[in-house]
Amino acid sequence: MRVGIVILADRRWSESRWRWQRAEEWGFDHAWTYDHLGWRDLVDGPWFDSVPTLTAAAGVTSTIRLGTFVASPNFRHPVSFARQVTALDDISAGRLLLGMGAGGIGYDSAVLGGQTLPPRQRVDRFTEFVDLLDRLLRTDGVTWRGDWFAAVDARNNPGCVQQPRVPFVVAANGPRTMRLAARYGQGWVTTGAGGDDLDSWWRSVAELSARLDRELAAVGREPGTLDRYLSLDAAPVFSLSSVQAFEDAVGRAADLGFTDVVTHWPRESSWYAGDEAVLERVASEVLPALRIADAAGG
Numbered sequence: 001m002r003v004g005i006v007i008l009a010d011r012r013w014s015e016s017r018w019r020w021q022r023a024e025e026w027g028f029d030h031a032w033t034y035d036h037l038g039w040r041d042l043v044d045g046p047w048f049d050s051v052p053t054l055t056a057a058a059g060v061t062s063t064i065r066l067g068t069f070v071a072s073p074n075f076r077h078p079v080s081f082a083r084q085v086t087a088l089d090d091i092s093a094g095r096l097l098l099g100m101g102a103g104g105i106g107y108d109s110a111v112l113g114g115q116t117l118p119p120r121q122r123v124d125r126f127t128e129f130v131d132l133l134d135r136l137l138r139t140d141g142v143t144w145r146g147d148w149f150a151a152v153d154a155r156n157n158p159g160c161v162q163q164p165r166v167p168f169v170v171a172a173n174g175p176r177t178m179r180l181a182a183r184y185g186q187g188w189v190t191t192g193a194g195g196d197d198l199d200s201w202w203r204s205v206a207e208l209s210a211r212l213d214r215e216l217a218a219v220g221r222e223p224g225t226l227d228r229y230l231s232l233d234a235a236p237v238f239s240l241s242s243v244q245a246f247e248d249a250v251g252r253a254a255d256l257g258f259t260d261v262v263t264h265w266p267r268e269s270s271w272y273a274g275d276e277a278v279l280e281r282v283a284s285e286v287l288p289a290l291r292i293a294d295a296a297g298g
Helices: 013-026 040-044 050-060 078-091 119-138 175-184 198-218 243-255 276-295
Strands: 002-006 030-033 065-071 096-100 142-145 150-154 168-171 187-190 227-231 260-264
Touching: 002 065, 013 030, 013 050, 013 276, 030 050, 030 096, 030 260, 050 065, 050 078, 065 168, 078 096, 078 119, 078 150, 096 119, 119 142, 119 150, 119 168, 119 175, 168 175, 175 187, 175 198, 187 198, 198 227, 243 260, 243 276
Parallel strands: 002 030, 002 260, 030 065, 065 096, 096 168, 168 187, 187 227, 227 260
Antiparallel strands: 142 150
């Protein structure tokens, strides 16, 4: 089981730099930040873009994988974003993970003055986004036109450090987006499908994992060829509310076949409110035990 952590870009770099360094020192396998122009009620506070944040994080770390959690076509265009992705992959020496999703409603979909799309159209747009971005990162000189995006002789020199391109971690809960994950993804990430209590949320996660198995079978892909990421803090209980809560969540995710889990750095209040002392205990007690278990094949 690999463990990742989201570090929200809600602090100036002078205040957050040490968190990225500490995440690597503690042995987290990957560290992520949200790719939003603003997020929920935190839109009224400080907020920084994911691309320069990850660029800075790449400069102060050397081994931990870094990623977007998750990028979307709400305000990204595949042509310009492909250049940013290529640069990030180069600067990080091939440590980039590209988390991608269809994009929801809210600030990101409204701030540019455009129309808020219904779910079907958001998935239509996301399908084009993933398809074109895949082409751009693999091929030089792409000309392509769809209903939502276009490219005219778009270049990708020198290409990604990771070949044939950076890994896509596709956020998907519905059948159509799961098919995208099965076709294009090196990873799949889910938040579960809601639920009023913890047990019902875990049941939704199990159902989604089973649905993914069916989508993989439909395209003739073996289940073990796609990494499975679970965003633990979409559950009704914050995963770092206690060490025991985190251990329980990791164990249940492993039982369902997930290869990776993602938690969030505790904040003082509001979303992901918690005690950093719990994070420190998880880092010093739980992560080493997981590494030993992995090394032993258990």
